[in-house]
Amino acid sequence: MITLLAALNTASPVAPASEREQLRLPNTAQWSRVDGSHVAIWTGRQEAWLLTFSKHCTLPQTGQVLVLHTSHGHLQRGLPVLPDNAKACKLERIAPAVLSDTPAPTGKVQRIDHGTDLASHPSR
Numbered sequence: 001m002i003t004l005l006a007a008l009n010t011a012s013p014v015a016p017a018s019e020r021e022q023l024r025l026p027n028t029a030q031w032s033r034v035d036g037s038h039v040a041i042w043t044g045r046q047e048a049w050l051l052t053f054s055k056h057c058t059l060p061q062t063g064q065v066l067v068l069h070t071s072h073g074h075l076q077r078g079l080p081v082l083p084d085n086a087k088a089c090k091l092e093r094i095a096p097a098v099l100s101d102t103p104a105p106t107g108k109v110q111r112i113d114h115g116t117d118l119a120s121h122p123s124r
Contacts, residue, residue, distance in 0.1 A: 020094045022074045023049055030105030031066045033059060039066065040097050042105045050102070051075070052093035057085055062106050070111045083112065 023041070030042045037055060042048045053059065059082075060066055069081045081091045 018096070020049075020077070022076045023094050024074050025068065025070055025109065025111055026073075027111065029109040029111075030107065031109050032103040032106045033062045034103065040102045040105070041109060046099065048097035048099060048102050050093075050095045050097040051091060052095070053082070054088065054090045054092050057082055057089035060107075065108050065110050067110045067112060070113045072115060073111065073113060 032040045037053050039051050040048045067083055075081055077091050077094050080087055082089050
């Protein structure tokens, strides 16, 4: 018991979240535009993710609904996730956002879930 307590007291703190290959997108997600190729997705009251899109993407304006293609409720890095954009428009990066530097959410996120792996459907 003493060994366990000693181990718990010396354990390093939990590492901060890191970049991801995919992100579960809840139905209640909100978003804010950071700039022409970045948006912040708020997945909880104190949790936001910075999405980086390729330069070929056309992002909606602040306050509009952000529509994203998902597979089983998840965004996948490296795949096209914005409808009505060219196939060249892809989600390049999913990284944790620094809340103090992230604009407050201004719009809702709408998921279009395909229920399949988007990688197997490159035309989407």
